[in-house]
Amino acid sequence: MSRRAFAFDATAQTAASAVKALWWGAAGAAARSLAKTGRTAPPMATPTAEPAPEGLVLRAWLEAFEKDARDVARGLYPAMDDRTTDPLAALRRTLDLVADAREVEARRARGGAQEAREEAADPGPYPAYYRQNFHFQTGGWLTDESARRYEAQVEALFAGAAGAMRRRALALLAEAWRERDHRGLAIADLACGSGGFLSDLTRAFPRARFLGVDLSEPYLSEARRRTPAAAYVQAAVERLPFADASLDAATCVYLFHELPPKVRPAAAREIARVLKPGGFLAFADSIQPADEPRLGRLLQVFPAYFHEPYYADYAVQDLAALFAAASLVARARDTAFLTKALLFEKA
Numbered sequence: 001m002s003r004r005a006f007a008f009d010a011t012a013q014t015a016a017s018a019v020k021a022l023w024w025g026a027a028g029a030a031a032r033s034l035a036k037t038g039r040t041a042p043p044m045a046t047p048t049a050e051p052a053p054e055g056l057v058l059r060a061w062l063e064a065f066e067k068d069a070r071d072v073a074r075g076l077y078p079a080m081d082d083r084t085t086d087p088l089a090a091l092r093r094t095l096d097l098v099a100d101a102r103e104v105e106a107r108r109a110r111g112g113a114q115e116a117r118e119e120a121a122d123p124g125p126y127p128a129y130y131r132q133n134f135h136f137q138t139g140g141w142l143t144d145e146s147a148r149r150y151e152a153q154v155e156a157l158f159a160g161a162a163g164a165m166r167r168r169a170l171a172l173l174a175e176a177w178r179e180r181d182h183r184g185l186a187i188a189d190l191a192c193g194s195g196g197f198l199s200d201l202t203r204a205f206p207r208a209r210f211l212g213v214d215l216s217e218p219y220l221s222e223a224r225r226r227t228p229a230a231a232y233v234q235a236a237v238e239r240l241p242f243a244d245a246s247l248d249a250a251t252c253v254y255l256f257h258e259l260p261p262k263v264r265p266a267a268a269r270e271i272a273r274v275l276k277p278g279g280f281l282a283f284a285d286s287i288q289p290a291d292e293p294r295l296g297r298l299l300q301v302f303p304a305y306f307h308e309p310y311y312a313d314y315a316v317q318d319l320a321a322l323f324a325a326a327s328l329v330a331r332a333r334d335t336a337f338l339t340k341a342l343l344f345e346k347a
Contacts, residue, residue, distance in 0.1 A: 021065070021160030049289075049296035056294055061161055064336035067171070068164040076174040077204035080163060097152045100138055108136045113307040116140030125234065129260050130215055135306045141215070147222040150194045161337055166197050166253045168334045168341035169284035173249060174204055176280055176331070176343060183207040185248040189230075190237045190271065191215075191255035195223030201251065202227055208248075213240070238266040242274040250275060253284045257314040264322060272326040272346055281328055281344040288315050291340055298338070 072079045107115065116139060117131040132140060137153065139146035154162040177185075185208040189198040192212035202210055210230035212223050220232045235241050237255060250271050256264055271281055289296045303311035319342060320330045328344035335341070 047297045047300040049293075049300055051297055052294050057298070060292070060295070060337045061159065064161045064164040064339075067334070067336050068167055071167070071171045071174070076171055076178070077167070077200070080167065080200050080203065093149070093152045096149060097156055100149065103138050104136050107133060107138070108305070108307070112136065113309070116142055126215060127236065129263065132309075133307060134258055141219060144218045144221070147194050147216065147218040150219070151196050158338065163196065163200070165336050165339035166284050167200060168336050168339060169251055169253060169282040170197070170200055170204055172332050172334060172341050172343040173251070173280055173282040177205075184209065186211070186246065187249045187251065188213055188242070188247050188274070190250055190252045192223050193219050195226040197251065197253050198223060198230060199227045202229055213237070238263050238270055240270045240274050244273055245276045247274050247279060248276055249280045249282065251282045254286070256283075256285050257308060257311050260310050261313045264317070265325065268323050268326040268328065272328050275346040277346055279346045281323070282341065283344065284339055284341040286311070286314070287335055287338055287340045288317070291335055295338070
């Protein structure tokens with residue numbers, strides 16, 4: 001059987017999380033200060049929801065780390081150290097993030113969300129919706145520099161909680177497979193990006209076979225460097241190059257809020273097509289206002305400050321119905337800070 005007792009030191013886990021959170025929290029604050037982020041509100045950034053009650057955001061942020069430590073203690077997966085093992089590399093990444101913040105803010109101020117499309121003379125395999133500057137980030141998803149910078153950006157954005165939040169999806173899959181032999185199981189991380197979550201998956205299920213799937217070749221290159229044990233495929237989730245019923249599980253983290261509404265059903269159908277009967281989709285994405293109305297103000301301003309053109313529609317999308325239409329049945333859910341995870345099983 002695959003059930004294992006991972007060695008766990010609660011004190012060390014808490015200390016590592018605290019150091020990481022302080023580092024990336026400070027990096028994010030420095031980037032915002034240098035770029036003067038938020039001095040001029042972008043169009044459509046005026047929220048209507050009430051501010052979050054005092055202390056709620058901090059409590060929700062801390063809960064992500066608490067749940068992560070709890071599931072490590074339960075033996076669902078090993079402690080994940082999201083910090084780099086090379087302090088100088090971490091420092092370089094942080095300085096690069098802070099320096100690039102001015103470019104990001106200038107792009108936000110001028111509404112330069114389509115610059116990635118304009119700069120890509122040859123669209124190659126990239127659909128039009130993909131060739132834009134999500135988050136107003138330099139290079140969109142299309143450059144080596146963007147790929148190297150991504151993990152630092154998301155950790156700075158969420159004050160070190162990005163890894164802990166997205167591991168809610170890992171926890172749901174690990175719980176479902178707690179008594180299963182993982183040898184030979186095929187798992188695809190869809191929209192794997194630069195490979196942060198895929199790295200966690202390979203540590204949690206070391207006997208399984210892994211595929212990293214992403215549209216961006218630069219991001220796939222970064223993922224290969226991070227996790228060389230996996231195989232990689234350049235593809236869109238709505239057009240997967242896999243045989244029917246060929247995967248035991250798929251994971252998909254922070255993708256669906258960046259898909260146009262008309263693409264989401266096609267992506268859901270493709271995921272269902274490639275899963276075996278009884279296979280699982282471990283899904284994580286932004287919470288929706290209905291999940292925690294008291295955080296509604298944060299969710300309202302997010303798409304304006306970070307150029308998320310499809311987020312408003314995602315925020316009201318009935319995810320259970322979306323996947324049920326593709327024969328994927330919701331089995332479990334969890335939330336942590338600004339992320340929710342859902343586990344779907346193919347009927």
